[in-house]
Amino acid sequence: MDRRNFLKLSAGAGALALFQITGVSCAGSGGGLVIQESLPYKADALEPYISEKTIRFHYGKHHAGYVKKLNQMIKGTAYAGLGIEAIVQKTYGSAGETGIFNNAAQVFNHTFYWNSMKPGGGGVPDGVISEKINADFGSYDAFKKDFASAALSQFGSGWAWLVKDGDALKILKTSNADTPIAQGLVPLLTVDVWEHAYYLDYQNRRADYIDAYLEHLVNWAFAETNLVG
The missing domain is CATH 3.55.40.20 (Iron/manganese superoxide dismutase, C-terminal domain)
Structure with a gap:
């Protein structure tokens, strides 16, 4: 997945679905909800360097928690319906919106982190x-x-x-x-x-x-x- 595609953490229509480790994204629709992008590999794909257990806690609880809290905070605001990058940039440095910034930035950072890795990666690039x-x-x-x-x-x-x-x-x-x-x-x-x-x-x-x-x-x-x- 390239940067352009993964940055499409955007609004959809309906209620936020349950987070899943593999398969489909945490899809949402309506209300301008931010979605949690699905992992670009299976939860056990980075073993033995990062365990499936770590992925399930990190992606399934920590990352998912930021998405859930962000959606609670932006519901009914001018940020609902914006992409995640826009939310981060518009709330950066605003004392009254620190909570929104922190959760939005962590959604962005985590999505970027998952995509920064792949099975069989690392070493000297070309x-x-x-x-x-x-x-x-x-x-x-x-x-x-x-x-x-x-x-x-x-x-x-x-x-x-x-x-x-x-x-x-x-x-x-x-x-x-x-x-x-x-x-x-x-x-x-x-x-x-x-x-x-x-x-x-x-x-x-x-x-x-x-x-x-x-x-x-x-x-x-x-x-x-x-x-x-």
Whole structure:
């Protein structure tokens, strides 16, 4: 799934359906409800690096919870019917709408995270994304070191990102629900470093989780699609 398609977290017609791990999205219709995109792979597809149990809690409870709460908060407001990216950008920095921003941004961030991974991913990329990484970081190894350092050093809950800022690739870390799209940046890939993303599988070994993500899970095709637009 490319970035353009997954960003179609939009309104539908009717009541919000039950969340499901595989198969179909959490579909909604009417009332301008945001939908939870279905996973781009089966719940056990990232094993042994991320377990099915983690996916079922993370996607089925945490991510689903943000979608449910967001829909409760935007029902009957001017945000009902907007795409998730628009909700994030319109509520960013507004003190009176912090709750809407936090939940909308977490819906966006999680959807982006699922798509940033794939079974059999990771390792050294090729193609346009490889050329750009080499140009902007000096080498893939330099990128890997800097990205892992950002993810590991993020204090508490948050995210590490590879983003495009103008013509340059940069590594960014954000706290809690903060997200690059609120800052006018183009995200290429992300790793979730909230503890619920890895604790069932790695406990306090965040470094091992980050290494597994980079070596075995990164969806470089998705990153390249975001890069070239």
